[in-house]
Amino acid sequence: xxxxxxxxxxxxxIIANAIREDVGDGDxxxxxxxxxxxxxxxxxxxxxxxxIAGVNFAKQVFNYVDSSLSMNIMINEGAFVNxxxxxxxxxxxxxxxxxxxxxxxxxxxxxxAIATKTNVFVNLLRGTNTKILDTRKTTPGIRALEKWAVSxxxxxxxxxxxxxxxxxxxxxxxxxxxxxxxxxxxxxxxxNTDKDLKIIVEARSLVEIEEILSCxxxxxxxxxxxxxxxxxxxxxxxxxxxxxxxxxxxxxTTVRKxxxxxxxxxxxxxxxxSVHNMDLSLKAV
Numbered sequence: 001x002x003x004x005x006x007x008x009x010x011x012x013x014i015i016a017n018a019i020r021e022d023v024g025d026g027d028x029x030x031x032x033x034x035x036x037x038x039x040x041x042x043x044x045x046x047x048x049x050x051x052i053a054g055v056n057f058a059k060q061v062f063n064y065v066d067s068s069l070s071m072n073i074m075i076n077e078g079a080f081v082n083x084x085x086x087x088x089x090x091x092x093x094x095x096x097x098x099x100x101x102x103x104x105x106x107x108x109x110x111x112x113a114i115a116t117k118t119n120v121f122v123n124l125l126r127g128t129n130t131k132i133l134d135t136r137k138t139t140p141g142i143r144a145l146e147k148w149a150v151s152x153x154x155x156x157x158x159x160x161x162x163x164x165x166x167x168x169x170x171x172x173x174x175x176x177x178x179x180x181x182x183x184x185x186x187x188x189x190x191x192n193t194d195k196d197l198k199i200i201v202e203a204r205s206l207v208e209i210e211e212i213l214s215c216x217x218x219x220x221x222x223x224x225x226x227x228x229x230x231x232x233x234x235x236x237x238x239x240x241x242x243x244x245x246x247x248x249x250x251x252x253t254t255v256r257k258x259x260x261x262x263x264x265x266x267x268x269x270x271x272x273x274s275v276h277n278m279d280l281s282l283k284a285v
Contacts, residue, residue, distance in 0.1 A: 002160045010144035018103045030098040040094035044087040048279035050116035052081045053152040054108035066096035078152045109277035111149035118153030130259035133158045137269035146272045166199045183215040224248050231261040
């Protein structure tokens with residue numbers, strides 16, 4: 001997980017950029033028809049069942065737009081909600097609520113969809129020792145939001161970017177020439193730069209797993225696009241030498257079967273790249 005200070009900075013950047021993009025030189029519709037002194041109240045209404053996420057994000061958005069806005073939270077982050085539920089009320093300057101409305105909804109709808117899908121995977125893995133991970137297959141510019149949603153849904157975050165972990169994938173290995181050479185180069189680089197980064201190596205075959213195991217210093221092996229039969233063989237080969245992770249076209253119908261092969265983690269890009277926003281609305285009351 002990203003350090004809290006850095007994570008908070010990422011969220012602040014997302015909010016500032018989104019408000020800049022949406023408001024520009026002013027919300028002229030609201031400025032034209034809603035008096036500056038007018039106060040109002042609105043509710044966050046659930047229109048579709050799922051796991052609610054982004055309540056704390058909404059709080060940060062309202063505070064950024066107008067620190068005098070007040071929220072009354074009725075349902076906490078991560079709870080399962082049903083159509084008709086009210087998550088929170090927000091009260092204060094009507095113009096401020098209107099300026100914040102779209103960002104709050106866009107963020108919460110996306111985050112809730114991701115949290116809901118993640119929770120489905122978490123429940124399917126219940127009773128196994130396997131944990132679900134996200135990937136870097138996120139929407140550009142809002143990765144922190146989407147990974148936050150994964151954690152709210154009960155999943156775990158993989159690396160945040162290219163800077164917080166070494167991950168040798170197929171193209172790195174092919175460009176370098178071999179797995180052994182790639183791992184050797186990485187270890188030398190980490191020594192030269194005095195960086196403490198964990199090393200994950202992707203394997204495309206059982207032969208590549210043998211080569212990875214002949215090298216020291218690997219934290220986790222990514223067993224990529226293996227059949228169930230070969231995944232069982234791979235886990236047995238690896239034993240307790242390092243952690244294991246399965247990935248590649250694993251969905252709700254197969255995730256439990258891969259977990260039962262004995263892998264420590266399953267990573268799924270679908271958690272963040274294949275969801276439909278959850279239906280929420282902010283209604284004046």
